[in-house]
Amino acid sequence: RELVSPDADGDERAVEAALRPRMLGEFIGQTRVREQLSLVLESARRRGKAPDHVLMSGAPGLGKTTLAMIIAAELAAPLRLTSGPALERAGDLAAILSTLAEGEVLFIDEIHRMARPAEEMLYLAMEDFRVDIVVGKGPGATAIPLEIAPFTLVGATTRAGLLPAPLRDRFGFVAHMDFYDAAELELVLFRSARLLGVALPEDAAREIARRSRGTPRIANRLLRRVRDFAEVRADGVLTADIAAAALNLYEVDGEGLDRLDRAVLGALLGKFGGGPVGLSTLAVAVGEEPETVEVVAEPFLVRQGLLARTPRGRVATAAAWIHLGLTPPPDAFG
Numbered sequence: 001r002e003l004v005s006p007d008a009d010g011d012e013r014a015v016e017a018a019l020r021p022r023m024l025g026e027f028i029g030q031t032r033v034r035e036q037l038s039l040v041l042e043s044a045r046r047r048g049k050a051p052d053h054v055l056m057s058g059a060p061g062l063g064k065t066t067l068a069m070i071i072a073a074e075l076a077a078p079l080r081l082t083s084g085p086a087l088e089r090a091g092d093l094a095a096i097l098s099t100l101a102e103g104e105v106l107f108i109d110e111i112h113r114m115a116r117p118a119e120e121m122l123y124l125a126m127e128d129f130r131v132d133i134v135v136g137k138g139p140g141a142t143a144i145p146l147e148i149a150p151f152t153l154v155g156a157t158t159r160a161g162l163l164p165a166p167l168r169d170r171f172g173f174v175a176h177m178d179f180y181d182a183a184e185l186e187l188v189l190f191r192s193a194r195l196l197g198v199a200l201p202e203d204a205a206r207e208i209a210r211r212s213r214g215t216p217r218i219a220n221r222l223l224r225r226v227r228d229f230a231e232v233r234a235d236g237v238l239t240a241d242i243a244a245a246a247l248n249l250y251e252v253d254g255e256g257l258d259r260l261d262r263a264v265l266g267a268l269l270g271k272f273g274g275g276p277v278g279l280s281t282l283a284v285a286v287g288e289e290p291e292t293v294e295v296v297a298e299p300f301l302v303r304q305g306l307l308a309r310t311p312r313g314r315v316a317t318a319a320a321w322i323h324l325g326l327t328p329p330p331d332a333f334g
């Protein structure tokens with residue numbers, strides 16, 4: 001499954017680090033976010049102050065961590081990286097905040113998963129550059145205010161809707177990251193190919209881009225698999241046909257659907273005539289947990305307009321029949 005998963009595992013992070021754009025000018029796509037961000041950074045530079053806190057929202061693999069690193073690089077400021085799940089207690093956050101250097105950029109990935117007490121501490125820190133350290137327990141407990149250096153918080157979330165309003169309101173700027181179009185993904189691929197020392201013809205880039213689900217992380221991953229295939233099977237010569245053959249071998253089809261995606265669609269069409277069918281029935285039909293179908297397969301199928309979630313159950317669209325090369329029953333679409 002991992003080939004088209006938007007999340008990176010531990011080993012992949014090291015490989016990815018080498019492919020990250022370092023400065024804003026190298027960052028591909030997201031034109032509006034880039035322009036907004038460059039204004040925020042430029043005005044902070046002119047005022048000689050730390051810029052407003054920045055919230056980035058968008059799906060995994062779209063470049064949020066990369067942008068956080070770029071913000072620090074553009075400000076020539078140090079960067080501290082942490083994540084919501086790592087901030088279980090207020091003390092975890094206090095330890096970081098109290099050791100920040102002036103102007104430091106603090107990146108909190110998955111900020112919607114921070115524990116409540118840490119979140120409340122963060123409000124005060126963002127607003128007044130102050131934390132209250134609570135000493136003691138029960139009625140004798142006292143809060144000792146501690147000044148912290150002015151810093152810039154960069155938060156990233158895949159679920160902006162889950163952020164409590166008081167936290168969201170304390171960001172001066174919210175960057176909404178969209179999926180990339182095919183032309184932008186091709187540029188990402190050309191850049192990565194250059195860094196990896198791979199000759200990538202345009203039609204091969206197009207072949208990889210259209211299977212990459214609008215996501216640079218997936219594009220880079222498919223590129224590495226295609227490169228391996230070309231090295232072993234084609235003397236390192238990468239063509240569009242080689243790219244297609246490699247990705248077919250890994251069961252990533254022409255629209256970026258993988259085995260599970262096609263199994264879900266196939267069952268919906270073949271066993272349930274296109275639906276509507278309930279999630280758990282559909283999951284049993286493909287031998288997966290309902291949650292796997294719902295969280296791993298469905299969001300992309302919905303985004304591609306292949307499947308719809310309705311109150312009566314899951315329904316295939318006309319595009320789904322076409323994608324699998326099947327003919328819908330005559331009464332399927334009224």
Ligand code: ADP
Pocket residue numbers: 016017019020021026027028029059060061062063064065066067156188216217220
């Ligand atoms: P996120 O934090 O949103 O999950 P990352 O910033 O870790 O995503 O990006 C994942 C991978 O995709 C990295 O290797 C990064 O280099 C690459 N990438 C993301 N966005 C871009 C972009 N706009 N241009 C070039 N490469 C990108």
